[in-house]
């Protein structure tokens with residue numbers, strides 16, 4: 001059947017509105033080449049997928065279940081999840097997941113699942129945790145206690161031990177950072193499990209926030225423990241970060257048995273309501289699939305190795321200019337002293353108190369680092385305020 005003509009189409013756009021779009025695109029294009037502080041890769045070409053933008057796609061509901069609404073990409077979404085299952089070493093027949101709107105939704109799902117399983121549990125998270133987690137805890141009315149961080153950003157294991165010790169009657173829900181936002185620190189899951197074992201805790205839940213590092217650690221030679229084989233129960237990974245997509249997205253994976261305990265069947269959509277969002281982005285799974293299929297595991301090994309190379313270049317160049325910069329093992333987050341406001345604004349650097357960071361995402365090259373270092377030196381020579 002022929003489709004009726006589109007309601008919104010190029011020839012209906014007034015010249016002034018066309019000019020408005022052109023100006024917006026030019027501004028974004030210029031800003032994208034100065035994006036060094038936030039982990040959003042802009043190195044992709046999804047033109048092969050543009051024909052899909054001509055359809056009202058919607059991945060409503062559980063990607064693993066049949067649904068009445070047929071204009072979806074659930075089959076592709078399941079393939080994407082299978083890739084992430086392998087990356088995170090989740091049990092082949094015992095995992096579940098979906099493509100989310102980003103890390104925040106994945107973290108909310110993990111804490112939601114944990115709280116449903118353990119309504120009287122207490123969530124422990126470190127002070128280096130992403131700001132959105134405090135909001136999630138408020139939204140979910142989840143009991144929670146903030147744990148101190150060590151200077152490098154890892155959770156303070158002694159504080160965690162001492163805090164759980166006085167609440168051994170309720171299940172701990174550990175929110176572990178697999179790569180903190182500011183310094184890329186990875187909480188040591190072996191040490192966290194040792195704390196739980198030492199206190200003879202019979203029931204616990206561990207959620208891993210692996211927003212950026214979830215797409216780094218599977219591709220390095222000696223990764224810190226981060227996956228289901230290290231005892232986690234769920235994990236959130238962003239898709240728009242290391243992979244890179246034009247819209248925010250991510251994945252969340254959890255143990256299937258846990259999810260089945262909270263699933264509800266909904267007649268209106270003819271499927272299970274297991275996801276947080278009802279209607280869900282169906283283009284994001286396609287883009288993740290396209291990225292994973294075109295690069296493969298070997299491709300991502302090379303991408304991550306190149307990011308590390310640029311990170312080391314940044315540390316060396318900054319060091320040669322008298323700026324002490326560093327990174328954690330297996331991290332592409334280069335931490336440096338907070339520069340002046342003009343440098344922060346020009347290079348869109350994320351800052352926290354007296355530190356800033358550059359994240360050497362796949363679109364960051366040596367020329368960006370050279371220009372950044374030159375600006376820092378110029379600013380310092382001008383008295384530190386530039």
Ligand SMILES: Cc1ncc(COP(=O)(O)O)c(C=O)c1O
Pocket residue numbers: 039101102103104105107130132179180181209211212238248249250
């Ligand atoms: C460690 C960490 N967790 C969660 C998030 C939130 O992820 P998103 O922006 O994809 O919602 C971020 C974002 O930078 C992050 O760094």
